[in-house]
Amino acid sequence: MSLLPLDDLPGPLPRPLPAPVRSPSASAARLAGRVLSLLPLLLIGAWAAVDWHAVSDGAARLASADPRWLLTGVFFTCLGWVAAACVRQGAIPERLPPGPLLASQFAAGAANHVLPASIGAHAVTLRFLQRRGIPLARATASLALYSLIKPIAKTLVLLVFLVAFPDLLRLGELVPDERTLLLAAGSVTIGLAAPALLMAVVRPLRRPILAFVRTALTDVRLLHSRPSRVLALWGGAAVAPVLQASVIASVGASLGLPLSWAQVVFAFLAASTAVGAVPAPGGIGPVDAALVFTMVTLGAPMDLATATVIGYRVLTVWLPLLPGALVLSALLHRKVL
Template structure:
């Protein structure tokens, strides 16, 4: 016969059985949460100190620029965040809350400019997906699909430009020589061979890789049976470089740049394709130098091309950086991230 404890004894029994967090552990948890909330602002403040000359020079250029074109550039910048959110939604079967999704991409933009190779943006997005109940494996597969679709869509846009405007876009010295192409192909081949050998030799890597690949292929197949997701994924990815190029073009027009919209967008496509794999925060540095070089090859004065790129970075990086960091901190504080 089982003895049932009296009702008065139940609270004390439950209290004994349930784990109790010590005050020190709770205090440590609160301090960690506050530290993560303040971390984006601290990182951005340190970066501002390091890159202050560029910020000051770009702000001076923007102060003397045409206000109408700058408003157009700001409009295209906002559309870029919407395109990123649209692409993220297209890479996941579940419907995400639109407001929080856009806020997470705005915050991801701030994180992306602090850490290299889109690590910051992917980390913010992955945490957001997990907070919406998406398992880690499926969230990671979504990021992989997003990362794969973007360069494929950008290449498709580049091919369209090459086919549609063959006479306007003189490539000249922008086309790499045969040795450069051979070196790039060899680098890709070596990377694939090394990855294949590691997966074949190390079972601890092979098992999660196979599971991840199975999940990614299943989700990709499911997504491409839904027209709305296909349109969001591929349409958003194709619109992203066009919107970025439109921001650069309108900033350039505000400063007196004489290149056409098509030439500026094509210059961005060439520059980002050529050096986009270099792990710089937000593409800053290598892509900027390549973009200046490409616009100069199209006939823009080097000084004006440089001023355009610096002003573009101020408008798209530094102007939204503090609001983006505040949104990031707010999402962390509310435990959405």
């Protein structure tokens, strides 16, 4: 076997391929993903440092509570995430995977308690829907439907309790005065008139707003033609506030609160309906004050009502906050969000 001379070789020898060079945009995207994964934990740490007194006080009071009733409250808290996932599924025509959907709502709870007006929960859900291939317009329409159905369903449940338990509730002291009613009417009027005024003044916004409205109306008609979606949407929205109130009732029972389950449910429905529109993180603050006032009006001692609300926040906010943030970081890392 003879070797060919160098001049007879078919071409130049192949050179080794250069090592792949990472582009600055890819490195920046990777860094941004890591920052987003750690951001929930950083926000929780900052919030805990500011509100540490409430956490320590609530934990000290719960240490002497009946653990069986506290476990019941944890059970109702977990059912609340299931109800939220049902409402999210009912607001979108496409079928969503149950496991990732439930995980996203658990993570959305952590984001919801950090940012006001449910912005965090909506942002997590919007990202989840887009990752499932749902267009932005339809995903945004589902969030709008979710936000619209929840207060309507809560008001209907409140009316049912007013009819079912007329003798148990002292309604006279809870009826809002004329100033409060005028303020609520003005807020509703402004909320309805602002989009119409914005469309009339800013012409470039007319087309996207009208397209969004058409998409939303189309999805609403489609969803309400499917019984399974109607049950998930309206049933989940009606059950969710009752489950939240059941957590309060369980904590109250563990502390010896002298109110019945129906009275606690009504107190929560009335308080959250009255001041639920105030943009506080997770409704914390205004809803708590209104809830304490309502329970005191119904006959509960001030100290027990305050301890019950603190315990409720410990079970629904602080206990699942760190696990929810870890799940949020994991979903971001696995590109589920």
